Amino acid sequence: MKEIKREIRINSEYETRQFGEALARELKPGDILALVGDLGTGKTTLTKYIARELGIMQAITSPTFTIICEYTDGRLPLYHFDVYRLNSADEMLELGYEEYFFGDGVCIIEWADKIEELLPENTKTIYITYDEKKPGEGPGRDYAKGAAPDAQQSRVYRCDF
Numbered sequence: 001m002k003e004i005k006r007e008i009r010i011n012s013e014y015e016t017r018q019f020g021e022a023l024a025r026e027l028k029p030g031d032i033l034a035l036v037g038d039l040g041t042g043k044t045t046l047t048k049y050i051a052r053e054l055g056i057m058q059a060i061t062s063p064t065f066t067i068i069c070e071y072t073d074g075r076l077p078l079y080h081f082d083v084y085r086l087n088s089a090d091e092m093l094e095l096g097y098e099e100y101f102f103g104d105g106v107c108i109i110e111w112a113d114k115i116e117e118l119l120p121e122n123t124k125t126i127y128i129t130y131d132e133k134k135p136g137e138g139p140g141r142d143y144a145k146g147a148a149p150d151a152q153q154s155r156v157y158r159c160d161f
């Protein structure tokens with residue numbers, strides 16, 4: 001994990017949307033956003049709100065089976081990767097990832113920790129976890145009691161930018 005510059009608590013999907021929209025307004029050609037977090041923490045959801053703010057009208061679907069989806073109808077081209085099912089970094093070479101990473105669009109990569117060695121120095125990483133607050137301290141689950149996170153659980157975004 002790189003040095004964390006900001007830690008943001010996200011209490012609802014609406015806050016994910018606000019975060020995503022603010023981030024999208026800052027994005028420039030060549031930016032790479034790495035999303036690291038467990039199943040269901042909201043990587044695709046965050047990508048969807050970023051895409052919307054970029055002016056992309058096409059529906060954002062999870063590129064789990066295709067590894068990459070390209071959206072070119074917005075302010076910047078968006079290359080959305082989901083490398084969860086990638087078996088090796090070689091597969092990234094085969095799909096020509098360098099064209100995307102060093103191109104004129106924005107790359108968003110779900111499960112980016114799986115291809116850490118390929119990520120350029122300028123990559124912006126968001127580590128997403130479920131919030132670990134105890135009951136009585138507001139939204140949150142007591143993991144000590146073995147409670148599983150649910151969809152409405154608060155999230156924490158730790159950003160290295």
Ligand SMILES: Nc1ncnc2c1ncn2[C@@H]1O[C@H](COP(=O)(O)OP(=O)(O)OP(=O)(O)O)[C@@H](O)[C@H]1O
Binds near residue numbers: 013110152153
């Ligand atoms: N604060 C939140 N931010 C994002 N999604 C949330 C939030 N609260 C609830 N959700 C819900 O959690 C789910 C997150 O699913 P999503 O597909 O975005 O996760 P993911 O991290 O991309 O999962 P996967 O690892 O399978 O790709 C959605 O159904 C969304 O509506």
Ligand SMILES: [Mg+2]
Binds near residue numbers: 043045110
């Ligand atoms: Mg996803």
